[in-house]
Structures are given as structure tokens and as C-alpha cells.
Amino acid sequence: MYSYSGKCLVVDLTTQSTRLEELPESLLSSYVGGVGLGTRLLLEKSTPGAEPLSPDNPVVFVSSGLAGTMVPTASKHAVVTKSPLTGLVGDSLSSSHWSLALKRAGYDALIITGMASSWVSLFIDDDIVHFRKADHLLGKGSSQTEEAIRRETGDNRVRVASIGPGGERLVRYACISNDSNRQAGRTGTGAVMGSKRLKAIAIRGTKPISVWDLDGLQKVCADLYAKAQTSATEKYRMLGTPANVLVLNRLSALPTRNFQQASFEGAEGISGEHLAECYLAKVTACASCPIACEHLYRVQDGPYAGLEMMLDYETLFALGPLCGISSVPAILKAAELCDFYGIDTISTGGCIAWAMECFEKGLLTTNDTRGLRLSFGNHDALVEMVERIGKRDGVGDLLAEGTRRASAQLKGGSEHWAIHSKGLELPGYDPRSMKTQALGFAVGLRGGCHNRSPSYEVDMSPGVDRLKAEPGRGLLNKEKEDFAAVLDSLILCKFIRRCFEDFFLEASRLYTLATGINMSPADLRQVGERVNNLKKAFNIREGWTHADDWLPPRMFKDPIPSGEAKGAVLSEAELRMMIDDYYKARGWTAEGLIPPGKLKELKMDDVIELLNG
Numbered sequence: 001m002y003s004y005s006g007k008c009l010v011v012d013l014t015t016q017s018t019r020l021e022e023l024p025e026s027l028l029s030s031y032v033g034g035v036g037l038g039t040r041l042l043l044e045k046s047t048p049g050a051e052p053l054s055p056d057n058p059v060v061f062v063s064s065g066l067a068g069t070m071v072p073t074a075s076k077h078a079v080v081t082k083s084p085l086t087g088l089v090g091d092s093l094s095s096s097h098w099s100l101a102l103k104r105a106g107y108d109a110l111i112i113t114g115m116a117s118s119w120v121s122l123f124i125d126d127d128i129v130h131f132r133k134a135d136h137l138l139g140k141g142s143s144q145t146e147e148a149i150r151r152e153t154g155d156n157r158v159r160v161a162s163i164g165p166g167g168e169r170l171v172r173y174a175c176i177s178n179d180s181n182r183q184a185g186r187t188g189t190g191a192v193m194g195s196k197r198l199k200a201i202a203i204r205g206t207k208p209i210s211v212w213d214l215d216g217l218q219k220v221c222a223d224l225y226a227k228a229q230t231s232a233t234e235k236y237r238m239l240g241t242p243a244n245v246l247v248l249n250r251l252s253a254l255p256t257r258n259f260q261q262a263s264f265e266g267a268e269g270i271s272g273e274h275l276a277e278c279y280l281a282k283v284t285a286c287a288s289c290p291i292a293c294e295h296l297y298r299v300q301d302g303p304y305a306g307l308e309m310m311l312d313y314e315t316l317f318a319l320g321p322l323c324g325i326s327s328v329p330a331i332l333k334a335a336e337l338c339d340f341y342g343i344d345t346i347s348t349g350g351c352i353a354w355a356m357e358c359f360e361k362g363l364l365t366t367n368d369t370r371g372l373r374l375s376f377g378n379h380d381a382l383v384e385m386v387e388r389i390g391k392r393d394g395v396g397d398l399l400a401e402g403t404r405r406a407s408a409q410l411k412g413g414s415e416h417w418a419i420h421s422k423g424l425e426l427p428g429y430d431p432r433s434m435k436t437q438a439l440g441f442a443v444g445l446r447g448g449c450h451n452r453s454p455s456y457e458v459d460m461s462p463g464v465d466r467l468k469a470e471p472g473r474g475l476l477n478k479e480k481e482d483f484a485a486v487l488d489s490l491i492l493c494k495f496i497r498r499c500f501e502d503f504f505l506e507a508s509r510l511y512t513l514a515t516g517i518n519m520s521p522a523d524l525r526q527v528g529e530r531v532n533n534l535k536k537a538f539n540i541r542e543g544w545t546h547a548d549d550w551l552p553p554r555m556f557k558d559p560i561p562s563g564e565a566k567g568a569v570l571s572e573a574e575l576r577m578m579i580d581d582y583y584k585a586r587g588w589t590a591e592g593l594i595p596p597g598k599l600k601e602l603k604m605d606d607v608i609e610l611l612n613g
């Protein structure tokens, strides 16, 4: 086998034992790696109906056939588990040196099961796995944990993935951080790791990775490296994703004050252009990435002088306009605290914005907040609330549950402005002014997500009326989801996608050159559909119902009040029409279920067997 090791390391924390399992080539080629292989292993290893924060819910780390090769942007891994936020499949990607270490240690996948009796960390030293006490690491953020573990192992090459204090306290949207500043951010994978009392996974991987056709791979990759310096990636290299701020603001798609507005009067001041001019310290990249989209900003003066922090569009929108905040230093400080506590910035911003609206409408008072005026625009309150969520302190304990649970507890009509789909807080695209994205958020298999259902690209395409819901959007959303599933399984960064002229032709060739496994463009295309049906099958097994594919009441009742899309709103009838259209495009039943025969058609006999017990 080339590139792949064909090995999965299974670690049982309850018994502090490990075993190796074979991953046959047929399984690897069917699900490829990343999110696809991770979901397949989750389906096999988890107990149906398991509580997400119980020992019966495994957390799966998966590499890919391209990781560790010279393929640009492929140094990534996926984390897959049952999400404590949604109760459905939770999958999240991270990147850089830890991803490479996992592969170089000789594993295509790492499955953590059970629950330790006291806090532990793992040290995977190629073939040897050490269980170490971790009480002394509690309370540390990812950077400090990494430093401490490197000191203990005496080796700076050791790579560490860890949870912060938020994961220790089971904040339902806690993330898993690696290489200090990379995160598997969404769906609460860090809370699952925390529930297992696993603080960190350190890896020293020293094995070589061989590819099937080195010369052939070099040629194709040289071309990709060259294209990665062209206009195909210019936006990411020049301004990073904060370049989206002004574009989305102009389109009335920049969620502001908890989606009460869709454009922000302070957009200029937090734009990628302004950040580059006034705050940029340097540009960095994940391992093996020639694009380098990561922009590090420095605060020059004021209470946060000296603070350096990276910001992407999603963090910027969630801790900025969504909370009515225009202070860049405060946004950077809040982002730094999210990193320290190890909590997802989108969900954190979504929860604080929900609470700010509750405060302004009188459902939360200064009695609940210990005197904190939790109003939109109060940047000191934003920073303080991130701390309280990370510590589960006072009202922060309520917000640590996510907007769906928090609003169900607080009631008083606050469900109206709990902006989530299936429990996952929505990212920074207003669905009322992007109707294909509205469909994507509603049917998203991990909840409302622009990365798994990137249909904002449809809405922004020439010739598409983004304010209109039309038949045909179901198929367009399906195609976007399947394409994303291929990228997330290969795993390639989405920011390199425009460097391919014929993606399926070129990517299938890359895969074959690296692994030696024959993969045609049509095969690779089918992988995307297979992975999304697999995720759907998992969700159905875990209790998904038709009613889960929906959006919060605000999207139907509160038109966008100003800007280019003034008056835009969704109607229940148009969302229902698009959902029906989407189920049809997927070949699912009118209730959104997978009919008998569909899994067979996608050559998923292994999944049929697993589902039939």
C-alpha cells in the first residue's frame, strides 16, 4: 500500500489498552479519508443512541491518502464524533504539523473509546503509546499544554492536540486545538474529548511516507504550486477571508446584532482592507501550504497593546457585527480568549449575541449577569462573556450549552432569535438574502454550515437571483455538498479549489499518483455522494427527523430591515419547496429518508450490513 499505512490505532481509555486494526484498501478507496472515512469508522464503532458525552461515543481522528505527501494544502486531519451540540454527526477539520505527525507515526486513523478514571494525556511515539497523568495540565490553554508536553518529552518535534479549559468543563462547542493555533473548531469535538478525561494527544511520528509515482506526483504538484500564486488564490493571500466583510455587507448578508440586521455600520473599520492597513503583523500558513491565508494582527495601543492574534472572516463576523462590536482590539482579545479556553468562535459569538438580545428584551437582567450590561456593542461585556462561558461561570454556564438548549431553558420567546440549525449556530451568511444558502443551512448534515453546504457560491454566481427561491436549487445545493465532501475526505483545503481546471480529473489523478489506487473522475465524484449519504444514514440512526431540516423563526418573520436586500425574508413555502427539490435531487424519499436501494446503488453494502446489525 502506498501513502496509506492501512492501520487504525484504537485506544481504550477505560482499560488503558491499545490495539491495531487493519483498514482494507476497499474501505480506504470507498471513503478516501478525512470526514468520509471518519464517519464510516464512527458508524461502525459507536453504540446506536449513545449519549455524546458518554464512554460509548468514540472520537475518531483521520488522516488521508494525500496527507504527508507533497500535495499542497493536504496536511490536514478530520475529527469525527457524535456532536454534543446537535446529537448528530459532528465532523471538523484541522491542519498542519499534528496532521502530519499522525500519518508519520504510521496511522491512517486513531479511534479513542471509553473514559479514563482520571485525567490523562496520550503520547504516541510511533508504535508505542504511553498513557500519562494529566492533572498538572488542567486549566492550561493549547499553547501552554503543548509547551509543557514538549518540556516533559524533551523533544520539540512532538506535536500536540489538546483541549482547553472549556473542553475540560464540557462547553458543548469546545474544540480540539493543535500546533497552538489550529482548531477542529465546530460541533463540540473538544467536549467529547473532555468527557473522556483526555487532555491531550501528543505524537512523535518519524516514519517515511512513500508514494506510488513520485515523478508523476511531482509534476502535477509543481503545476498546483505555481497556480497557487496566481489570481486563483489572490483573495486569500492578500487579505485572507476578512476580505468577505465588505462584500457581504454590501449584499445585506453580513449578520449583525444577532441577525436583526444584515449590514453593519462599522463594517469599514473591521474590514480585511482596514485590518491589513492598521493591524497586520505577518502572514502565516499551515504546513505544506503555498497560499498562506492566515493573517496575524497586532494591537498597537490601548488595554490590549501587544496582543497578536489571527482572525478569519467567521471569527471576525461572530465576535464583531453579530454582537454589534466594531472595536478590533476587543474582537482580537475575545478571539484570543476563545483560543485559550478552546471554544468555537462562531458558536461563542452566536451564544453571546443571543444573550445580548435577551438582555435588551429584558429576559436577562443585571441580576442574572452580576451587573454586566450585556448590550450589543458593549465590547467589555463581549470579552467578559467569553471568559464566563469558558469557565461556565454564572450566565456563562447557560451559554455553554449552545443557543438551542439555552433558549429552551430560558424560554420567553427567545427561541425566535436562537439562530441555529439542528443546534449548530449559523455562520456569517444571512440566509434571507442568500436563498440557496438558506436551503444549505436547513438541510446541513452537521447543522447549519457554509463549509459542508457551501451554497453561497450558487447565490453569488452570475445569472442567479439570490433573493429568489427557485426549483433547481436542490440539485445545485447537492452538487456543492458533494464537492465539499470530496475535498473534506481527500483532504484538500477549500482555498485551493480554484487552482484546478477540471477538479475531478486532476484530483483523482493526484490520488492515484499518491496511493497507487485506481480512482477515475467518476469514482471520485461518487465518493462525495457516498459520504453525504453515509452522514445522513448516521443521522437517521441517531434519531434525525424531517422536522430537523429547518431554520429559526426569525428567518420567516423578520425581514431584513435595510440595505441592498431590504425587505428580504424567507417564506415557509419557498423553503419547503427547495427542501423537497433537494430530497428529490438526492434520490431520497419525500420525508428525507434514504430509500432501500440508494445505498446499494452507491456501493455501500458495508454500511447496509452495519445498519442491519
Ligand code: SF4
Residues within 6 Å of the ligand: 073, 095, 236, 284, 285, 286, 289, 290, 291, 292, 293, 294, 493, 494, 495, 496
Ligand atoms: S489556505 Fe489557509 S487554511 Fe488553507 S491550508 Fe493554507 S494556510 Fe491553511
